[in-house]
Amino acid sequence: MSRVWNFSAGPATLPEEVLKQAAEEMLDWRGKGLSVMEMSHRSPEYTEIFEHAKRGLVDLLSIPETHDVLFMQGGAVGMNAIVPMNLLRGFDAAAFVNTGSWSKKTAKEFAKYGRADVVLSNDADLGQFKAGSYVPDCGALVDSLKSKKYAYLHFCDNETIGGVEFNGQIEQIASQLAFPVVSDMSSNILSRPIDWNCHGLVYGGAQKNIGPAGVTLVVIEKRLLGRSIDHCPSAFEFATVAENGSMYNTPPTYAIYIAGLVFDWLKRKGGVAWAQAEAQRKSALLYKTIDDSQFYTSPVRPEDRSKMNVPFVLADESLNARFLSDAANRGLVQLKGHKSVGGMRASIYNAMPYEGVLALTEFMREFEKEVA
């Protein structure tokens, strides 16, 4: 079979040229006679691969000297515990913005370590928009947080499940807060530039917009290192990981190598500026197809719609199974919505070409005609 258009929310589609290079180099990396998978993480060959990947990320996101880049394990779910264990020394609480499943999960896990104050939430309906389907108004946050002593403010920049994405609202207020902002960007990192003045800590599981599952990216402001609580495991302590160049324990070497190849690919394409324009172009096409139809609906408030994860529902839910099966027959796979929301979801990360989104929208229009 030829390659499918894979709309999985993660692990997700990867650039074909990255996979081709990985396949070609599998048994023999650059004439060294061994696979990257077989290299000691302390060998000169792997050091080169690792530093190249790290530099790739630094270049793509223009990460300044004020911040450290760490390659860790455990994904965003692991980070829900790792972050408080690393930042809570001297504090008993942190502030959370709730915009959906992921930010909820983060606040819930935090409660193992301190008081999780949900300071803003989209948990109630807002006019025609249901709970969870919009970004709450951040305007009053600065005033309401003025007198508070929090370790940090946490938000999830893009809710993979609900398809709700911020559009800079937190960045706009970050400089007025007395504490750092922690951002879960698992599903939209590298899809837009990041203003590092506004982010004390950005993290993300790689398996959506970067590479294979098993590596977690952490970009942390250096002044935040060394705030860990006593119970923080050394392997997950940011300061320890930073001091050891992400080699305190054996890192997920092969996943980092693949991430490095993805960074190279993205640079060739035109970097984050290209990714941002493409995300705009692809998501606009898909949302237009949805909005123009009488059959598909997006549950999310237009200005808060994710450019990465596009949930939509069919007017007749009994046609869901047929939609998925007809789509699969056209090589359009992994379109089923998350079990918690139902319907459909198309994840269109950096590695999904415009062509794939075009194929999806053509199918959607044809399917609508067929069942009308």
Added chain:
Amino acid sequence: MSRVWNFSAGPATLPEEVLKQAAEEMLDWRGKGLSVMEMSHRSPEYTEIFEHAKRGLVDLLSIPETHDVLFMQGGAVGMNAIVPMNLLRGFDAAAFVNTGSWSKKTAKEFAKYGRADVVLSNDADLGQFKAGSYVPDCGALVDSLKSKKYAYLHFCDNETIGGVEFNGQIEQIASQLAFPVVSDMSSNILSRPIDWNCHGLVYGGAQKNIGPAGVTLVVIEKRLLGRSIDHCPSAFEFATVAENGSMYNTPPTYAIYIAGLVFDWLKRKGGVAWAQAEAQRKSALLYKTIDDSQFYTSPVRPEDRSKMNVPFVLADESLNARFLSDAANRGLVQLKGHKSVGGMRASIYNAMPYEGVLALTEFMREFEKEVA
């Protein structure tokens, strides 16, 4: 260049046929039109891959129904914290056998969570054998531990750095202890059968005897689930991971797939019985070469020598660099000893063929003649 003989201690050499299959399937797994790396961990295709890998390990090690198999992240260094966080509820201490760098590190990390009692150690010289180069006598352990209330007894079955390996001494006393035995088998798992009556918990980073770095195998007696302390992160809580079939968070999907291919390969070869015989044959050849020579010395007491990691020293240390360089010219790489012990170390895990060890010993004899 053709493939080298790679004696790295980990990440380590993998079976060539596994790498070939991985390369062939990289862009299109079994006609599904996508890479394993791109599969949703909840897709039917990946579920099949995951269950196959899990069954492979269960079959190879004859893991009984009393034990659960978990695929986790963080490696053995991560486990040094994850294990106490999972087993310390209701206890304030655990017992540790110290046989070298790894077991020392484990006890040290444990001190973040409770009292680490080192109940047996090879920290002192024993006649001609230096500290760290033998397995201490376990005979008196049962009596000395009789009245103690420990969460568990921890030992490292094979010290990767020191090259010291147990030979069943702990298993022989396990049934007489009032608490479970926890075994770090990172560097010798799958090299011999395991008597599950003697092991409450066995763990190991995969990157030595199994597959790529980034996945940690945990085999735990089910009755030990649910003993976690409050601070234990959900992503690393054995009970949570077990309840969710290792899918509470996204597992390192590709690393597990490769591990599954290695399990298939090992089954075709003849399973753990074959691996054990091969380890015996390969290590015997290498130790005999060392012992027969006037130039190489093994620092480890003969009956405690590892069948996986073989450290040795040259009579003239000023020849170390030349040894390594001449070896590399013959395609024998990663022979430099760990920085903490110096000299040489040849790691000869399951995937290192007898032929590779033969090539090494031939080179060693020639080198000795040359410099004599």
